[in-house]
Amino acid sequence: MKPILLALLLTSVSFAQADPTASEKKAANQEELLAKIFSDIATPEFNKSIEQARKAGVHQQALLEARFLHLVDLDDNKALADFSTELLKWRDKFDPVHSEIFGVKEDWLSVINYTQALxxxxxxxxxxxxxHITEAFWLSPRHAQIYGPHIERLRLSQEMAKITLKPELSFEPQQGGAPLTLGSLMKGKKAAVLHFWSPMSQEVQQNMPDFSLTSHECQDHDIAVISVLIGSNSDILKDAEVIRAQHEATAKCTWTVDPNKSTLTSQLRITSIPTMVVVSPEGKILFNGHPSEDAFWKTLQQIAPDFKQPNKTEHPHADE
Structure with missing residues (x-):
């Protein structure tokens, strides 16, 4: 989501909007600082650049727009939500002359409603x-691909809250054999991670080494890992067996198959792969989403405080 939003907004950023007849040193300095703010959007220098621009008298609206983009770059929905309070104060003060990223007031109001929705x-x-998300979409339909995922996540969260997986839930081993139950796989465990995948996904194949590392970390913290293959096509099963054979020694999981998108896949609303679902010992759904989401790792750390995300790369702004 973040790259799409930045691309849409930054395409209209202009760094040369000062009156060409203005020759005062102060105005030239403000223009230079304004350009620096936007060039530093995704760097640790951003806060310093903002402060310099503020002291130099750069227009507050431009500073608000830059700070919004910075929070988008950080992908910090909580900070964006808190930022709505400041943006609301400028709801009726929008001036296109001082805007660096919005061509019309509707886009400005759309962003404000977006932060209010968050x-x-x-x-x-x-x-x-x-x-607020409906109003944001109405005001700026071209940002639908930004707002849509939030709606989908809310609906998914609401549906997952209604689900309790029963201990007798049955899994078919991928390599054949007697069915296994969720209760038996979770016995003595703090939780279970269901890994929905298919060899048809290039992303899944590329990330199998990371999945193996994650399964090791889960095993070390008494969290069961159940890999659930989606698809019954003979070619899928054949390719899946090749992948299982390649990673069976390193991936600490139980390999199972859900061949016909049966009740489990449908019940958990699995619409893309890979998807990770974290299940509590009581069968409650604690997380359902992509393994790259911070919420996935935070959920595991809530279960096991010492859990470490394998191959974690710190965000460049993490220490700010």
Whole structure:
């Protein structure tokens, strides 16, 4: 989501909007600092650049727009939600002359509603979220691909809250043999991670080494890992067996198959792969989503505080 939003907004960024007749040193300095702010959006120098621009008298609206893009780059939904309070103060003060990324007021209002929607999500207020995300879409339809994932995640979260997987839930071993139950696989475990995959996915194949490392870390913290193959096509099963054979020695998991997108895949609303689902000992769904999401790792760390994300690369702004 983040790269799409930045691309859409930064395409309209201009670093040379000062009146060409303005020759004062102060105005030239402000223009230079304004350009530096946007060039530093994704760097640790951003906060310093913002402060310099503020002291030099760069227009507050431009500073707000830059700070919004910076938070988007950080992919920090909580900070964006909190930022809505500041943006709301400028709701009716939008001036296209001082805007660096918005061509029309509707785009500005759309972003404000977007941050308000995120704030509603933080407060678990689904009605307010629906109101503001709908308004954000109405004001700026071209940003639909940004707003859509938030709607999908909310719906998924609401559906997962209704589900309790039973201990007698049956899994078919990928290599054949007697069915296994969720209860037996989770016996004595703090939780279970269901890994939905298919050899048809290039991403899955590329990330199998990372999955193996994750399964080792889960094993070290008493978290069961159940790999669930999706698909019954003979070619899929054949390719899946090749992959299982390659990683069986390193991946600490139980290899199972859900050949016909049966009740489990449908019940958990698995629409893309890879997908990780974290299940509590009581059968509650604690997480359902892509393994790259921070929420996945935070969920595992809530279960096992010493859990370490394998191959974790710190965000360049993490220490700010």
């Amino acid at each position: 704030d509603a999500l933080q407060k678990n207020d689904s009605e307010a979220f629906k109101k």
